[in-house]
Amino acid sequence: xxxxxxxxxxxxxxxxxxxxxxxxxxxxxxxxxxxxxxxxxxxxxxxxxxxxxxxxxxxxxxxxxxxxxxxxxxxxxxxxxxxxxxxxxxxxxxxxxxxxxxxxxxxxxxxxxxxxxxxxxxxxxxxxxxxxxxxxxxxxxxxxxxxxxxxxxxxxxxxxxxxxxxxxxxxxxxxxxxxxxxxxxxxxxxxxxxxxxxxxxxxxxxxxxxxxxxxxxxxxxxxxxxxxxxxxxxxxxxxxxxxxxxxxxxxxxxxxxxxxxxxxxxxxxxxxxxxxxxxxxxxxxxxxxxxxxxxxxxxxxxxxxxxxxxxxxxxxxxxxxxxxxxxxxxxxxxxxxxxxxxxxxxxxxxxxxxxxxxxxxxxxxxxxxxxxxxxxxxxxxxxxxxxxxxxxxxxxxxxxx
Numbered sequence: 001x002x003x004x005x006x007x008x009x010x011x012x013x014x015x016x017x018x019x020x021x022x023x024x025x026x027x028x029x030x031x032x033x034x035x036x037x038x039x040x041x042x043x044x045x046x047x048x049x050x051x052x053x054x055x056x057x058x059x060x061x062x063x064x065x066x067x068x069x070x071x072x073x074x075x076x077x078x079x080x081x082x083x084x085x086x087x088x089x090x091x092x093x094x095x096x097x098x099x100x101x102x103x104x105x106x107x108x109x110x111x112x113x114x115x116x117x118x119x120x121x122x123x124x125x126x127x128x129x130x131x132x133x134x135x136x137x138x139x140x141x142x143x144x145x146x147x148x149x150x151x152x153x154x155x156x157x158x159x160x161x162x163x164x165x166x167x168x169x170x171x172x173x174x175x176x177x178x179x180x181x182x183x184x185x186x187x188x189x190x191x192x193x194x195x196x197x198x199x200x201x202x203x204x205x206x207x208x209x210x211x212x213x214x215x216x217x218x219x220x221x222x223x224x225x226x227x228x229x230x231x232x233x234x235x236x237x238x239x240x241x242x243x244x245x246x247x248x249x250x251x252x253x254x255x256x257x258x259x260x261x262x263x264x265x266x267x268x269x270x271x272x273x274x275x276x277x278x279x280x281x282x283x284x285x286x287x288x289x290x291x292x293x294x295x296x297x298x299x300x301x302x303x304x305x306x307x308x309x310x311x312x313x314x315x316x317x318x319x320x321x322x323x324x325x326x327x328x329x330x331x332x333x334x335x336x337x338x339x340x341x342x343x344x345x346x347x348x349x350x351x352x353x354x355x356x357x358x359x360x361x362x363x364x365x366x367x368x369x370x371x372x373x374x375x376x377x378x379x380x381x382x383x384x385x386x387x388x389x390x391x392x393x394x395x396x397x398x399x400x401x
Contacts (some may be wrong), residue, residue, distance in 0.1 A: 004074045015084035017092075018077060020047045025074035030107050038309035048103045049095030052256050058099050062106065069299050090093050104315070105329065108384070110292075221268050221376075223276070226396040227251075240265035242381065250283065252391035255383040263293075263322065265307075268397070269300050275400040278377045279347040281393040284312055284339055293382040294390040295322065298348045298355065299375035308332075308372045308382065310348050310365075312340045319355060322380065333367045343393075351400055 010018065023033045030048070034041040052058040055073060057065045095103075132340045227234045230249045237244070242264025243254040284294050292314070299308035311320040311329065318334030340346060340359055349356040353373050357365040377397055383389035 047090035223399040250391035269376035280395040295380040298377040299372040
């Protein structure tokens with residue numbers, strides 16, 4: 001795309017739309033933009049939908065859309081003055097539901113992570129120059145040490161040491177050297193003397209740190225499987241991404257501190273049967289907006305590709321396909337406006353290619369979908385807010401007849 005094409009597309013926006021795009025370029029989310037311009041958040045979203053259509057952003061995946069906004073259109077908008085057209089409308093034109101949904105998801109996928117990234121960069125700029133402080137301390141310590149040595153040298157000249165009389169016994173000094181720390185779990189001897197070894201001691205082998213806090217599984221999953229997380233976490237869980245831990249008797253994650261573009265996954269990929277019921281109590285804080293998302297994964301293919309899930313946020317509950325690369329969340333069926341109550345018992349019956357979701361005993365979704373007849377189960381979280389993050393309790397998987 002040439003610079004002229006970029007400027008022509010930006011010129012097609014209304015003055016209000018360019019004003020909103022500038023605020024997006026500054027890392028503001030929809031709620032902040034609405035408060036700054038004293039308009040509703042829905043109006044902001046409609047303007048953003050019109051911007052997507054006019055700039056061709058609705059035809060791109062989220063990663064390319066983000067790149068086009070912040071690396072192409074934002075610099076051009078910042079460097080160019082545009083003259084508002086006379087009598088141009090201030091109210092946005094309606095946009096298709098698919099684009100409105102794309103805009104809603106981008107508030108989480110693009111704007112909120114970017115805002116955290118900007119804040120993180122500002123914090124980094126305010127950090128003191130610790131390396132300069134460290135160098136200064138080293139210089140001070142060396143100066144003190146040098147001054148002490150000079151003092152000792154001068155004092156030795158002024159007050160020379162008096163030789164010890166020959167009748168006095170010679171004083172014996174014992175030099176103690178540090179020995180290598182024994183390897184962990186190796187018994188140590190309490191003997192009063194250690195003979196000098198004739199061969200060098202073996203060097204301890206450093207164990208590489210693992211990327212998760214949950215150990216690898218030691219046995220296969222069997223039915224019925226349950227984990228209430230009251231006494232830690234079952235070793236059968238396999239953490240794929242994120243930092244999962246047991247907290248207050250629940251399974252949860254640590255919040256993301258930077259602009260990370262991955263869901264957090266913990267899986268049980270191998271099950272003894274393909275027909276089963278998976279259930280858990282889900283704790284999702286409905287006051288955190290798009291800062292929290294949870295999902296129960298009930299078809300995890302062995303090749304580790306896309307996951308079929310019951311996807312829950314604070315606006316809707318849906319059956320969706322979640323991509324491992326985080327580039328898409330494809331909705332299969334949804335109940336718009338239904339928010340899972342905090343701590344609710346969520347159940348998914350998985351039988352062949354039929355999937356039924358229930359919350360507190362009430363059926364909310366039912367779908368038949370081919371291509372996902374086999375696979376394991378797992379849990380997914382994403383948390384851009386302060387703790388507590390979404391969590392799970394009383395997880396179980398039982399065979400269906």
